Amino acid sequence: MPKFGIKNTRVYKRFLKLRRLFNKVGLNIWFFVIPGILSFVSASFHGLGMGLLIPILKGIIDKDFGFVKQTLILKDIAALLPQSFTYNNTRIFIFLVTLTTIVAILQQSTRYIAAVSIAYQMRKAVNGLRKLIFNRYLSFGKLFFDRTGFGYLSNILLNFTNIVAGEIRRLQGIITGIFTLFVYLALMFAISWQLSVIILFIFPILYYGLQKLIEKIKRISKNMAFYRGQLSKKAFNVLTCFSLVKAYAREDEEKKEFGRVSDLTSDLEFSLDKKELLITPIQEILMIMAMLFLMAIVALIVVKHKAADMSGFLVYFYILKRSASSIGVFGAFRGTLARIEGPMGEILKVFDDKDKYFDIGGKKELGSLQKEIRINNLSFSYGRGIEALEDISFSIPKGKVTAIVGPTGSGKTTIIHLLLRFYDCPAKSIFIDGVDIREFTLKSLRQHIAIVSQETLLFNDTLRANITYGLGEVSEKQLIDAVKKVRLYDFITKLPQGLDTIIGDRGVQLSGGEKQRVSIARAMLKGSEILILDEATSSLDTRTEKLIQEAIEKAVENKTVIAIAHRLSTIKNADKIVVIEDGRLTEEGSMQNLLDRKGKFYNYWQEQKFY
Secondary structure, eight states, X not given: OOOOSGGGSHHHHHHXXXXXXXXXXXXXXXXXXXXXXXXXXXXHHHHHHHHHHHHHHHHHHHTOOGGGGGSTTHHHHHTTSOHHHHTOHHHHHHHHHHHHHHHHHHHHHHHHHXXXXXXXXXXXXXXXXXXXXXXXXXXXXXXXXXXXXXXXHHHIXXXXXHHHHHHHHHHHHHHHXXXXXXXXXXXXXXXXXXXXXHHHHHHHHHHHTTHHHHHHHHHHHHHHHHHHHHHHHHHHHHHHTHHHHHHTTOHHHHHHHHHHHHHHXXXXXXXXXXXXXXXXXXXXXXXXXXXXXXXXXXXXXHHHXXXXXXXXXXXXXHHHHHHHHHTXXXXXXXXXXXXXXXXXXXXXXXXXXXXXXXXXXOSBOOOOOOSEEEEEEEEEEOSSSSEEEEEEEEEEETTSEEEEEOSTTSSHHHHHHHHTTSSOOOTTSEEETTEEGGGBOHHHHHHTEXXXXXXXXXXXXXXXXXXXXXXXXXXXXHHHHHHHXXXXXXXXXXXXXXXXXXXXXXXXXXXXXXXXXXXXXXXXXXXXXXXXEESTTTXXXXXXXXXXXXXXXXXXXXXXXXXXXXXGXXXXXXXXXXXXXXXXXXXXXXHHHHHXXXXXXXXXXXXXXXX
C-alpha cells in the first residue's frame, strides 16, 4: 500500500534537495529565521493597517467616529489623547489616517529589511556554491574531464548557480506572502467566522487545482536544464574550434545546428513562462468565483437579519480579494521548487561521487629519487572494455634518459599520465625507489616531475604568467635565461609588451613552435629532478628542433628523463629505449642493441631514417 504523509510528498522531497544544497555551502536553514521574523512583523503591520480600515469606513458611513472610544485597542490609544481631540470627528479621522500611514510605513520598512537580508544570504550562498563547485571540479580525476564537456561544466558553474539563487530569492516574497495570508485569515475570522469557515474549504481546492500544471513545470524545467547544457556545449565547441569550422566551411551548418538547439531551448523557456504565468490567472478566476458565492451568502444574511456592519463586510471582501494573490504563495512555492528541479539536480550531481575518479593521494612525502622508477606488471583500461596497457614491466634508472617509442595509440602517453596520477593506477604497479606511488601525496609527487606535453597547455594570459605558472617566485634573470635557452628571447623583444603580452586563448597568437618553447621554458624553470618530454619537439621545424635539442641537452643534465618520441632522431642519445605496441612492451635496450636485433624498433628506424 502507498505511504501517506508529508515526508512522501514531492514538495517535501524537493525541499530536502534544497536543504542538501544549503548544507553544501554552509548556509544553515536557520539563517532564514531573521528574514522570516521580519516578514512576520511586516505581515502583522499589514494586517493592522487592514484592520484600521474598518473604523475609518464605519465612521465615514455612519458620519460619526465617536465609537472609537469604545473600540478595542483604539479606546486605549484614544485615552492618551486630549479629551477635546476625541470629541471632534475630523480630528479622529485625521488620527486614524495618520495611524494607518505610520503602520504602512513600518510594514514596508520591515519588508524591505527582510528582502535585503535574504538577498545578502543568497549572494553569500551563490558565491560559496560557485567556489565549492570549482573546488570540487579540481578534485576530480582526468578521466571525468575526458568524458564530460567543458561547456556543460561551465554552464553548471556560472549559469545554474545563478538560476537557483534567483529562484530561492523569490522564496522571501513567498514567506512574506504566507505570513500575510495567515494574518488575513485571522482578520477574516474576527470579522465573520462563518464566512471564514467556508473559505477554509475553498482554499484547498485552489491549492490542489494546480497540481498537473506544477508537474508540467517540473518536467519542462528538467528538459530546459538539459538543452541549456547542450547549447553551452555547442557554443564552447564551435568557438574553441573556430579555425576548424572556417577551414571546412561549416559556418552555415553550425549556425543551423546552434539555431536548432537555441530554438528548442527558447521554446521550452517560453513554455515554462506560459505555464508559470497561468498559475495566477487560474487562481484569480477561482477566487472571483468563490467571492461571488460568498457575496450571495452575505446578501442572504443582510436580507434575513435586516442589519449588518457593512463596513466590516466591505473590508472582509477587500481582504478576501487581496488574499487571492496570497493564496497563490503555496502554488508559487511549489512552482519555484519545480522550476529549480532541473538546475538543482545538475548541481547536486557534481556532489555525487559516482564516476568522478577522484585524485586521491597517500600520506608520504616523496623525497629525492635515489635509484629508479619501476613499472611492474602494469595493466590499465579506460573503462571501454579494451586494455590500454597490458602487463608492462620496465625500469627508469635515475640520472638516465629513458625513451618510450611506439606508434600512435600504443599507450605511451597513458604510462606518463599514470605516473603523474592523472589516472588512478592499479596498486603495486608503479614504484619509486621501491615505494608504491599511491602512497605519496599528490603534491609531493608532482612537484618532483616537470612535463613538456605534446598538447601545449596555455592560459589566456601574459607570456610571463604562462612561463612562470606554478613556480612561485622567479627572478627576472632566471626568466630571461630560460627564454634565451629555448630561443624565445629574440621573438619576445619584438613584441610591444614583451613578456607582458597577452597570448590569447590557448596561446592562439603564438605559432606551434613558440607554444612548445614556452612549455619547455616552464619545465626548465621548475627544476624538477624528473623531466618528462612527451613529443617535446613535435611542433618544431627541423632548424628550430636542432636549437631546442641543444637547450634540452643542457636541461636534462643530472636529471632523470623520460622521453616519448615519434621522431626517432630525437632520441639518439637515449641510454635506454622501451618499445610499446598495442599496449604491450615488445622490446627494450640501447639504440644500438635494438638496431642490431632488427626487430620492431629497427623497422621504425628504417621507416624514418630520412630524418
